[in-house]
Amino acid sequence: MADHNHAPTEPVRFETSPERYKHWELSLPEEYGGAVARLVMNVKEDQGMRPGYPLKLNSYDLGVDLELADALQRIRFEHPDVKALVFASEKDRIFCSGANIYMLGSSTHGFKVNFCKFTNETRLYLEEMSAFSGISSLAALNGTASGGGYELAIACDEIVLQDDGGSAVSLPECPLLGVLPGTGGLTRLVDKRMIRRDLADAFSTLAEGVRGKRAVEWALVDEAPSKPKFHECVKRRAEAMVARSTRKSFAPMKFGPLSVTRTENGAEYKYVSVELDLAARTAKLTVRTPREPEPSTPAELASAGDAAWCVRAFRELDDALLDLRFNHPLIGTLALHTEGDPQAVLAVDAMLAAHSDDGLVHEVRLLIKRVLKRLDMTAKSLFAVIDGDSAFAGTLLEIALAADRTYMKDEAGVSVQVSAMNGGAYPMPNGLSRLQSRFLREPERVGRTLGHVGPIDTPAANKLGLVTFAPDDIDWDDEIRVAFEERASLSPDAMTGMEANLRFGGPETMETKIFGRLTAWQNWIFQRPNAVGERGALTLYGKPERAEFDWRRT
Amino acid sequence: MSQVNDDKIPNNVHLADDKRLQRALEAWQPNYINWWKEMGPVGFQDDQVFLRTAISVESDGWANFDYVKMPDYRWGIFLADPVKDRTIACGDDFGKPVWQQVPGEHRNTLRRLIVTQGDTEPASVEQQRLLGQTCPSVYDLRNLFQVNVEEGRHLWAMVYLLHSHFGRDGREEAESLLERRSGDADKPRLLGAFNEPCSDWLSFFMFTFFTDRDGKYQLLALAESAFDPLSRTTRFMLTEEAHHMFVGETGVLRVVERTASQMAAHKVESPDQVRALGLIDLPTMQRYLNLWFSLSLDLFGGEVSSNAASYFASGIKGRAKEASHEDHIALSSSYAMQRFQDGRLTTDEVPLRNAMNEVLRDEYVEDCQRGVDKWNRAIAAHGVAFELTLPSRRFHRHVGIHSGMSFDRAGNLITSEEFAASRSDWLPTEADKTYVKSLMTKPVYDPKQMANWIAPPKQGIKGRPIEFEYVRHEV
Ligand SMILES: [Fe+2]
């Protein structure tokens, strides 16, 4: 068995750029005059992230998916005139066959869970592009889309399947592998495409999938043109998407590489630092405020480019969170700190709030929203620590509001502050702001908090309900030490489950269902002998023996 | 080691160097004094009492004896000297350095243990607050107050730990320790046995013999704690606790001595004849013994306990004199636990760690027996044919594997009807209690006198004669 208590020797790095893509090609075909981006999947079999599994039939691993995530981010910022996105495959008769089974089979449980979470986040970003950025997407299935391949398609707004007698859509995970389609497929069948549940049931147990007309009848795809009509159909739909898009153009913002210094004790970015304490299984994650004056208008933001704090700091935070998730499994608790001048954050917030109708500002707000969701979805205990050095104001206050607990030092000069950006600019996966999620029982506290003008000192923050514990300077050091030590001593599994349950009160959304139901069940199944035991279906996939199940159900 | 070095709160913990802690304790102090005046001994707060006051932890001369008014008693904070390079005495971390700070992992557990221990200290003062008004002698009155003020100091010892290591929660718990009241329906003390009033002197002696002895064993177990400040605190408390058990052991001894000597002198045997002499008959003594022994056994907790196992595993609590045991990991052995199941006596092999409460109880029972033997020697010395015995530990239990069933004194399983039929033979009846109290209606405040039902002690205190005016009480 793999030693799942240790990080893989090669750390995963998430930064990439189109010229480095191995598996995707991003283009803006002339026929659409630059309004449509085409992402063509052409997975290089022998260029998997780790050796040991050829990526056959456009199957993917994390390396493939992080290129996709990068491409989506760049389409938003670097291609402001794109109003629709078309997915296609370079492979003949295969669109995509999903996550590579041998990659999954050879991964630790922790890696599988993180991999699924990341791919789910990426697919949700695709939907967010459509819902909030005016970039609709179309899956042009010029071949079979199975498993994760169909799940990518169903994350698009529309699906066109070539009716060539061979191409099918399918979710073969249950019948073939004894696991679930873990990238939101089941949820989207009934919640997004609103397919009848009995048909969804039949589809999800039919390994060979559904083709042509029937796929249309069952609403699994929107249209199934014959091979000669396929291109025209795709074009018609893509043009219609462009026509109805409300996207506002802006000057492209290029995303350059982040500069980061990594040591065995952590990582140092421009605005973010990570300090690992492996013995305590804790990391201090600090986000610093701007030090120089930041853009105060969209034009200044455009000329500042990706050096602007509101872009750079959150790209760094995103990278740091992914690094912590994938490369530091033994870190169980994050101490969330901020540092610097709260007024500097409030100035940025004022710009972000005043110019939400600007195309670029709008994208920056969405970027911050996604990164904060990444924090919400991080399966480590999050304790915000607010002391005299902190700058938990406005957008940075969201970091404290995302925490499982907030410790605020009861001492003169310690404060937090709200801005307009706390009023719903960065909804959580449940669709509510973090303040709303916090005050489900007393919704009037949301308005009371947002109405607070100026710094909120510790007693006031405590009274508002923003703080979990407010030790005074006598107790502070010891309380903080004990809180982290105690947390680190509790079962990491129980903490992951407990936090996931407590973080997302309030309404269910497709997103909360995907993370709370689909992936939770999947993670259970991934541990079960029926999937991963010696005779389990996942273990025996591709081998001559048949799986043997323990037939008991609960 | 330092002597008393602070005017307000005598201590050897360098309180003056920790202004914050000092301020916190000084803020707690007035509430404590208010509690003492409200719930401490009734009717003697203005009297000069000849008391010992802890002033250091030196084995010779750790205490000072002098007259003091109880509210002016200088309750202090004393920790036994640190043991150099002390290591964890038991459990999974055996041999590693002890903790000077509370590890976050164990904070809640330790706090609960300290609060539970701390709660018994003021509780016993509250239980005994009326006893002074029925005292059998001034000597005994002083001993009662000595026990009371030292229980008060034990509360200080626990509050010191709560204030110094448990932050705000600790301070709130320290406040709560002053707010609960023995026997109060709304805010009772934590442990059942500490909510029964101790309303006569026979009960007081039984309490100090049996129940304080439970305290001794709990302190011995906590003295082995990996949390060094707790270990040092409890080690010093044990010094004082010895006197409390002395009061109980000699108190009961003097009662049986008096009864047995008078039975011999008057050549009487039956309880009625003994009572006619104004004495406490030996069967009544036995019934009081049965009651207090069984109540005190309950305080050790369940025979099979996952809490006990985890305390031991984490090093939070050891066995009494852990060093005298061979295996400090205690994972490879088991404890043969006798119990009744489905009406039959069975022996279960319980993992030793889970049986730690019972291990401690074993030592306690043995220690009790030594006292009972002394009492019996006194009875036998007068030629009286009567022997006091400890009942089976299954008898009259309300906690653990023997609770919920009825047993006779020998530990045989009987029906609840049979128990009810014999109850008056085994446990004090209302008539017994009324009789015992009837002997104590008049307090003895004349230093030269001793109540009829009890023999004088062998000697006075700190070289003073027995008739010394240990309490200057104006009637
Ligand atoms: Fe005590």
Ligand SMILES: [Fe+2]
């Ligand atoms: Fe005591």
